Amino acid sequence: MIANWTTAPIAKLTEKVGSGATPRGGEAAYTLSGTPLIRSMNVVFFGFKRDGLAFIDDYQASALDGATVRANDILLNITGASIGRVTLAPHDMDGARVNQHVCIIRPNTCIDSRYFRAYLSSPALQSKIWADNTGTTRQALTKQQILAFEVPIPPLAEQRRIADKLDTMLARIAAMNCRLARVGPLLKRFRQSVLAAATSGKLTERWRTQMNAPSWSITTVDTVAAVGTGSTPLRSNTDFFAAIGVPWITSAATGQSLVTTATENVTDLAIAVHRLKRYPVGTLLVAMYGEGKTRGQVSELGIEATINQACAAIVVDESRMLRSFVKLALRANYLQMRDLAEGGNQPNLNLSKIKAFPLPAPSMDEQAEIVRRVEFLFTYVDRLEARLQAAQSATERLTPSLLAKAFRGELVPQDPTDESSNELLRRQAAAAPETAKRGKKVTA
Template identity: 30%
Template sequence: MSEYQLPQGWTLSAIQNITSADGLVSDGDWVESKDQDPNGSIRLIQLADIGDGDFRNKSNRFMSEDKASLLNCTFLEEGDVLVARMPDPLGRACLFPGVGQPAVTVVDVCLIRVGSRSALTNHLLKYWINSPSFRGLISENASGTTRKRITRKKLEKFEVPVPPLAEQKVIADKLDTLLAQVENTKARLERIPQILKRFRQSVLAAAVSGRLTEELKPWESKKLDECFECIDGDRGPNYPKKHEYLDSGYCLFLSTKNVRPFGFDFTDQVFISKEKDEILRKGRLTRGDLVITTRGTLGHVASFDESVPFGVVRINSGMLILRKKQPDYSNDYFKILIASPLFRKFINDQSTGSAQPQLPAKILKGFILPIPSPEEQTEIVRRVDQLFAHADRIEQQVNNALARVNSLTQSILAKAFRGELTEQWRKDNPELISGENSAEALLERIKAERAAAEKPKRRKNKA
């Protein structure tokens, strides 16, 4: 922690030395599953409750008073600093706000109670532990391979900057104000993707209702199977078994996870041999086909066009091939139609099954499609692409702004850690950071008070 010059009146101290006589630094309690009781009155605070600066209150575990007494548990107090000794992120800290009932915490959480006359307030200690410098120190000293952890013994020996008490309040107040502004900005930015999602759905709804192109020709209504030949995969005795799948080969064998809204995802691929492909009767794609998922995640649609880098492709039994009956129909228009709220409502209303939803081909074939002329289909696609591109640009700008906001929190904490937030305050208040008001004098008083509070050792009686 000495890689930079400490401000006037500040000093460094190990965490174990900043607590007052009535404070403590301790591991949480070793509470096993057998010790827990869902009807118990003692709340068990776990890693899931410890946020990066905030208490999340997510867990739902309890134990009885008798068990807590038997295990000699340390009960939490409001304002205790809780530090997660395991990721993610490792070393995140928050203040315990109280949960309306007695509570203890688990062994993977370090409990720091600074006490009533500590050298560092709990509020500022929380901020220090979450700062980039301290987080880096934790990372450097973590142990473990599959899942990193930091020990309480290491944590309590780490040094933190200790400003004069008067300055600590100024720093904490500034951090509260600045970080609240950051969180408010972040919250507003995080709402924008949901707004954009609703905007895209509105665009799709307008596209398939004719509102995007109201000045053009009247539309027709046709059943899906009037527009497409519907072809399912081969489900007979020759259907490929898992042990016949290949990592590479002659024929790509599509599964539902390869089909996403508006396109394919070839992250995970399986293939079948040429011999296997040749004995299958149905399910081979030809260029220009649409593929729609009919099992699991329903209604994802992709176009098998020239951009797909595989020549021989078959579908599995969870999909359906839609092959156009009229060549000048636009695949892109039908992708818009199938992704629209109109089609999504049809899917939700007509799907069967709960554990694994399905959309039977017989039902799908009867869906009524709004069909504009081929020319209007092309115009609809152009306008949707234009509006979606605009939304995509906004979303990218929002993501960039969010990245800057997320880094801003760490930047503010780093400035506070170095004393940069209160540089002018120190110039204006020299008497509050020197002499008896300095951090060194404060630590000396804490040291003396702790020594005075220690009980003298009993002298053994001589026989």
């Protein structure tokens, strides 16, 4: 144990530990204003999320008086996927209530609330929260479990020095994360700009003049490629799908630029019965169905495969147009492709729309130059994205590392003149009966 440090269970460090309840009537009882009701979605590490903050009227609030929040109370999520998330109640949440998924932990005078919150956020304590003594994932924390958690207790002055240092360092990490988060969208927009310049002629405008290349024309997909689709074999027939067989690709795979594996395989019998065509390596796939970003996505087969009816297969005649150019032209016009979808709640593309989709038609030499330039620029962006991911991974490790260092006593220097934590706890224990006598009951 570090000099002047000790440990104590949460039961000895708190005035209150308890959660709330769902208001009568559930979400129907929420109002546009009134007393804030803090739910698990509002509790985030080292912050407070105001999106989704609910409100209840005075009648509902009075029924939850026992779950009243004070400023700087510690709020801990005790159920579900967000179990263990912890924060401090902001000053403007003084008087708010919590529901049954959030526990109020009110520190006594032995422990600084910021220090306490930080320890509850640390890898050491989070690992205890997430696993019970059988090693399985914990779904809920009980009050008894919370009260039993042991907390390292430095002298109070050192707790405050640790909390101050963490506030400074974590603010820098947060600022760094914000800056890094802005880079990804910039790189994505750069890719889109490159594709737009490539398919509008701007990327090779000077090259075209220097090489005295012919002007562009417009063609359609079916002029330069054969377009087809596939189908889904009857799943109730166990002879149609097998662990080993011909790869069968669905529209979900179009999220990859190059499809090299399949999650399912079909048999020769399924191919014969459903007249499935085996598409060669290099076939371009366009997702015709799918919600979100799927519809309109473009990928390329890196394996010979069959496909389902949600994909259009484009087999480019490279004597007419380079496959690599067709792929980037389709990717550049992803949004225009999506706009062609028809139908009610779930609009879809169809083969006639794919076949008639317009393509710019530069000379073959210019197509090759465009592809070369795009690949060069995208390779550069790939390197930047790899560096970004490495930086983001490094910053994700900073906070746990910093917290671990803090609670090993390595973040700030110890001061031998600080009152020891044992003396601090003795004073608190002696003061507790006097507090109770004055009618200020301490609960835990």
